[in-house]
Structure formats: structure tokens, C-alpha cells
Amino acid sequence: MTQLAVQNLNVFYGKVQRLFDVTLPSLQDGDVLGLLGPNAAGKSTLMRTLAGLQHYGGSIVYRGAERRTLSHQQWHAQVAYMPQTPPQESSLLPVELLWSAARALDLALADRELSALIDDLLLRLGLQEFALSPLYSLSGGKRQLVGLALALIRNPHLLLLDEPTSALDLHWRMVVLDLVQERVQRHGGMAIAALHDLDLAARYCTKLVLLDAGKIVAAGSVSDVLTAANLARVFRVEAQVITGYRGHPLVQVLGPVRAG
Numbered sequence: 046m047t048q049l050a051v052q053n054l055n056v057f058y059g060k061v062q063r064l065f066d067v068t069l070p071s072l073q074d075g076d077v078l079g080l081l082g083p084n085a086a087g088k089s090t091l092m093r094t095l096a097g098l099q100h101y102g103g104s105i106v107y108r109g110a111e112r113r114t115l116s117h118q119q120w121h122a123q124v125a126y127m128p129q130t131p132p133q134e135s136s137l138l139p140v141e142l143l144w145s146a147a148r149a150l151d152l153a154l155a156d157r158e159l160s161a162l163i164d165d166l167l168l169r170l171g172l173q174e175f176a177l178s179p180l181y182s183l184s185g186g187k188r189q190l191v192g193l194a195l196a197l198i199r200n201p202h203l204l205l206l207d208e209p210t211s212a213l214d215l216h217w218r219m220v221v222l223d224l225v226q227e228r229v230q231r232h233g234g235m236a237i238a239a240l241h242d243l244d245l246a247a248r249y250c251t252k253l254v255l256l257d258a259g260k261i262v263a264a265g266s267v268s269d270v271l272t273a274a275n276l277a278r279v280f281r282v283e284a285q286v287i288t289g290y291r292g293h294p295l296v297q298v299l300g301p302v303r304a305g
């Protein structure tokens with residue numbers, strides 16, 4: 046059953062249009078949609094729109110209800126958004142942030158259960174030893190992981206992740222995407238993630254869209270979207286798509302497309 050249908054989105058900043066008739070594949074429980082495209086394609090604008098932070102034309106229908114008919118509270122009870130920018134450097138502690146995020150949600154959990162949930166998340170994300178370290182003392186990668194923990198603690202049905210792994214090394218990129226995949230599969234939720242790494246997108250996403258200059262260039266299954274022709278058109282690289290581990294597509298970039 047379709048849980049999220051996004052159709053004909055048009056988004057402006059002032060008078061300048063940045064998204065043009067963007068229609069996404071419909072999403073069901075268990076789907077991870079990857080949003081690909083070069084810088085300034087409009088990925089963050091789309092994520093912000095889905096997060097409820099941007100006016101839009103068109104429709105976002107979530108579980109049968111148009112998003113703009115839902116209150117802020119109704120939307121945020123089901124949706125968590127991790128922005129592209131990690132939590133700012135400050136003297137706040139990760140564990141404090143997680144407690145206040147969880148408390149704000151009014152989860153029907155006893156302190157002991159909440160504490161176990163927070164400990165588990167810190168452990169899974171390798172943040173245990175940093176739980177009491179002020180954010181200003183953490184690397185960008187660790188702060189990005191704190192940002193992810195803040196989204197996951199909400200246990201959302203729809204998880205919106207804007208470049209969740211951009212500051213992470215390979216090990217933590219896989220840990221994060223494994224965790225997202227596990228959440229979505231176990232809780233029957235959905236995730237939409239803007240990603241730069243095409244191979245990680247091919248491995249973890251059930252569906253992909255390729256965005257360029259605010260327009261959808263390709264949408265559908267991984268093999269429909271990750272084609273040499275699409276990569277040449279959008280990223281201006283000559284590439285071949287080969288079959289890798291467990292049949293996952295792997296993109297081998299051969300070089301930039303030459304002008305002329």
C-alpha cells in the first residue's frame with residue numbers, strides 16, 4: 046500500500062523557482078529512496094519541503110492525508126528530519142540533547158526504558174565514549190552521528206536524511222546505513238536519503254531518483270536510474286555500471302565527459 050505519494054512539487058525561494066514538477070516514486074513500508082544529483086540540484090530543498098519547512102505547490106500525500114492539512118505536531122509525530130548541517134558546535138552534551146529530544150516527544154516510556162534506548166543508540170553509533178563530551182569538542186563526523194541519533198530517537202515512520210554520511214569514514218557510513226535499513230525493515234517505516242555516494246545508494250536503496258537543476262531526470266529502480274547515459278547527462282562523467290557484491294550495481298567512473 047502506498048504510504049507516501051509526492052506529486053508535481055514546485056518550490057520557490059522568493060521569485061526564483063528551484064523545484065519543477067518533481068514527482069517521486071510512490072513509497073511503501075520498507076522503502077529507502079535515494080536522492081541523487083550534483084550540487085545545487087535541489088536535493089536539500091526537496092528534503093526541507095518534505096520536512097515541512099518550505100511552502101510548495103503540488104501534493105505530498107502521506108497515509109491518505111495531504112501534508113498541508115496536518116498540523117505541525119501531527120506531521121512531526123511521524124516524520125524525523127536530519128538536516129545537511131550537523132548540530133552546531135556548542136557546550137551541549139550529546140546525552141543531554143538526546144534526553145531533551147526524547148522528552149519533547151512525550152514518548153510513553155519510563156525513564157529506565159528511555160535510558161536503555163539512548164544507551165543502545167549511542168553504542169550503535171560509536172558515541173558512547175563521547176556522550177558527555179560537549180559538541181564543540183567533537184569532530185564534524187561525530188556531530189553528524191549525533192544528528193542522526195537525534196532523528197532516530199524519535200523512532201519515526203518516515204525518516205528524512207540529508208547527506209547523513211557525508212562527514213563519515215567508510216566504516217561509519219556502512220554502520221549508519223545498516224542501522225537505517227534495519228529500522229525501516231523492522232518497524233515497517235520508510236526513509237528518504239540524499240546521498241553522494243552512488244555505490245552506497247545502489248546497495249541500500251530500494252528506489253532512486255536523479256535530480257538535476259530542480260527537475261527529475263530519472264526515477265525508479267536502482268538499475269533504471271544508475272545507467273551510463275544518466276550518469277553522463279547529470280554528473281558529466283563517463284562511467285560503466287558493473288555487477289558487484291551480491292549483485293549490487295557498482296559504478297566505475299572512467300573519466301569526465303570531454304567537452305565538444
Ligand SMILES: Nc1ncnc2c1ncn2[C@@H]1O[C@H](COP(=O)(O)OP(=O)(O)O)[C@@H](O)[C@H]1O
Pocket residue numbers: 058063082083084085086087088089090091
Ligand atoms: N534558502 C535559500 N534561498 C535561496 N536560494 C537557495 C536557498 N537554499 C538553496 N538555494 C538555491 O537552490 C538551489 C538548490 O539548492 P539545494 O537544494 O541546496 O541543492 P543540493 O542540496 O542538491 O546541493 C541552489 O541553486 C541554491 O543556491
Ligand SMILES: [Mg+2]
Pocket residue numbers: 088089090129207
Ligand atoms: Mg544539499
